[in-house]
Amino acid sequence: MARILLVDDDTDFTSATQTLLRAEHHDVSTVGSVAEASGALRRESFDMLFVDLSLPDGSGLELIKDDGPKAVIITGHPSIESAIRAVRGRVVDYLVKPLDKNQLIRSIESAAVDKPTRRVRSIDAIRPANMIGESPAMKSLIKSITEYGPTDVTVLITGESGTGKDLVAQALHNACNTDAKFVPVNCGAIPRELVASELFGHEKGSFTGAGAKRVGIFERARNGTVFLDEIGELPLDQQVALLRVLETGSIVRVGGEKEIPMTARIIAATNKDLEKEVTEGKFREDLFFRLMVLPIHVPPLREREGDISLLVNYFLEVYAKEHGTPAKFSPRLLAKLESYHWPGNIRELKHTVLRAAILNRGKDTVDTLPDNFDRPPRWADDVQGLRAGMSIKDVEKTLIEKTLDHFDGNKKLTAEALGISLKTLYNRLVEYEEDRV
Amino acid sequence: MPLDESEKGRLKEALHKMNNALNSISMQAELAKMYLEQNNSEMIGDALGIIMSQCRQCSAITQNTHALLEKD
Numbered sequence: 001m002a003r004i005l006l007v008d009d010d011t012d013f014t015s016a017t018q019t020l021l022r023a024e025h026h027d028v029s030t031v032g033s034v035a036e037a038s039g040a041l042r043r044e045s046f047d048m049l050f051v052d053l054s055l056p057d058g059s060g061l062e063l064i065k066d067d068g069p070k071a072v073i074i075t076g077h078p079s080i081e082s083a084i085r086a087v088r089g090r091v092v093d094y095l096v097k098p099l100d101k102n103q104l105i106r107s108i109e110s111a112a113v114d115k116p117t118r119r120v121r122s123i124d125a126i127r128p129a130n131m132i133g134e135s136p137a138m139k140s141l142i143k144s145i146t147e148y149g150p151t152d153v154t155v156l157i158t159g160e161s162g163t164g165k166d167l168v169a170q171a172l173h174n175a176c177n178t179d180a181k182f183v184p185v186n187c188g189a190i191p192r193e194l195v196a197s198e199l200f201g202h203e204k205g206s207f208t209g210a211g212a213k214r215v216g217i218f219e220r221a222r223n224g225t226v227f228l229d230e231i232g233e234l235p236l237d238q239q240v241a242l243l244r245v246l247e248t249g250s251i252v253r254v255g256g257e258k259e260i261p262m263t264a265r266i267i268a269a270t271n272k273d274l275e276k277e278v279t280e281g282k283f284r285e286d287l288f289f290r291l292m293v294l295p296i297h298v299p300p301l302r303e304r305e306g307d308i309s310l311l312v313n314y315f316l317e318v319y320a321k322e323h324g325t326p327a328k329f330s331p332r333l334l335a336k337l338e339s340y341h342w343p344g345n346i347r348e349l350k351h352t353v354l355r356a357a358i359l360n361r362g363k364d365t366v367d368t369l370p371d372n373f374d375r376p377p378r379w380a381d382d383v384q385g386l387r388a389g390m391s392i393k394d395v396e397k398t399l400i401e402k403t404l405d406h407f408d409g410n411k412k413l414t415a416e417a418l419g420i421s422l423k424t425l426y427n428r429l430v431e432y433e434e435d436r437v
Numbered sequence: 438m439p440l441d442e443s444e445k446g447r448l449k450e451a452l453h454k455m456n457n458a459l460n461s462i463s464m465q466a467e468l469a470k471m472y473l474e475q476n477n478s479e480m481i482g483d484a485l486g487i488i489m490s491q492c493r494q495c496s497a498i499t500q501n502t503h504a505l506l507e508k509d
Binding site for chain 2: 010012074099100101
């Protein structure tokens with residue numbers, strides 16, 4: 001969908017064109033003069049400007065600016081092409097009256113696939129504030145981001161849970177130097193039956209409950225980036241649909257027939273071993289290779305020598321501002337944190353620093369660590385309740401219940417610590433409840 | 438005999454008005470086609486009404502242009 005401003009003083013033409021383009025799901029506003037158009041451009045943002053050259057109070061050329069929306073000039077004089085070519089600004093097409101509907105639609109589509117210019121930016125400009133680290137592993141990661149960022153090629157980010165794959169995706173998007181949107185979606189958190197609608201959108205009435213047309217995330221991102229987190233959780237049938245999008249470069253809304261050009265970049269991430277998933281038939285091989293065009297591996301925290309103290313100080317400063325907790329860490333405790341292997345990576349470190357900061361509230365320095373900080377439930381030696389011969393399902397249930405107890409019933413922290421999505425956790429808890437009944 | 442600048446200007450103006458009218462006609466015709474596909478007879482009637490009035494305007498412009506050309 002494009003937001004279009006149509007500028008022409010012929011109301012019979014503008015009203016018909018507005019109705020026709022709205023039927024094609026574009027958002028069209030109409031005005032009849034240079035003055036009205038200038039006001040509309042100041043008040044609202046538009047993707048495209050369809051402008052008649054001859055307007056009652058001046059020339060439509062006055063409305064075309066370098067930093068304005070892309071413009072399509074409508075003219076009654078076929079010989080004006082050379083004059084239009086000389087106009088500075090973002091003229092993407094010109095149409096000679098009388099127009100036809102297909103010409104208009106082709107202009108809109110060609111403007112939509114006119115990708116934004118991607119320029120290389122400095123690492124300071126692309127790196128999210130909380131992407132901290134100076135270790136060789138981190139420098140290598142940054143190098144990959146600066147190399148892969150200013151392209152529109154698909155990237156697959158792999159790495160253990162809690163390593164910050166979402167920050168890498170954001171940095172890759174920032175590196176494009178575009179104002180376009182970064183649209184993240186967690187494939188594991190969308191109910192199975194709504195995945196297609198969420199990704200590709202749907203037409204009104206396409207299924208029970210589809211009371212209105214919905215634009216999917218690929219259309220919402222336009223020329224930006226779609227970040228498909230937990231891609232390994234995508235159901236097999238939707239893997240086929242995603243593969244089709246990657247192969248054809250177009251999407252079709254659920255219940256629709258029209259192919260819509262897909263201009264967003266795709267970045268996917270997973271903490272799973274996708275090659276293994278392919279071997280086990282859980283992930284399509286063709287999709288795997290389509291996503292693996294540029295692979296980036298995010299190193300676990302235990303391989304990032306020297307970064308732990310930088311991260312601890314960063315988190316401590318943030319919590320000091322948010323919660324009024326101490327802004328310093330005792331060197332003795334810092335050494336202890338540095339020697340731990342952090343299987344839960346940055347997420348685990350962050351929670352440990354938060355717990356330590358709150359535990360030491362009122363002091364100048366954090367000098368006490370939470371009990372058993374280095375033995376979180378997922379890796380605990382405590383296997384009480386487990387016995388040989390138990391089913392995997394019962395082991396999983398015990399582990400989930402123990403982890404929930406550890407985090408005082410906090411489901412978000414529990415899901416993070418177990419490396420599963422919040423939705424998966426809820427599904428398991430519903431299953432246990434149903435088993436009880 | 439070549440047209441003078443004033444006559445050229447008036448012809449260009451006439452063509453411009455004609456193109457505007459034709460522009461409305463083409464879009465209203467597209468609209469009528471869309472309503473036809475949707476079986477919306479009232480809206481088809483409105484679109485055809487506009488098309489006919491624009492056709493009359495084209496006819497008037499054509500007659501004025503002929504008059505201009507036949508002046509001499």
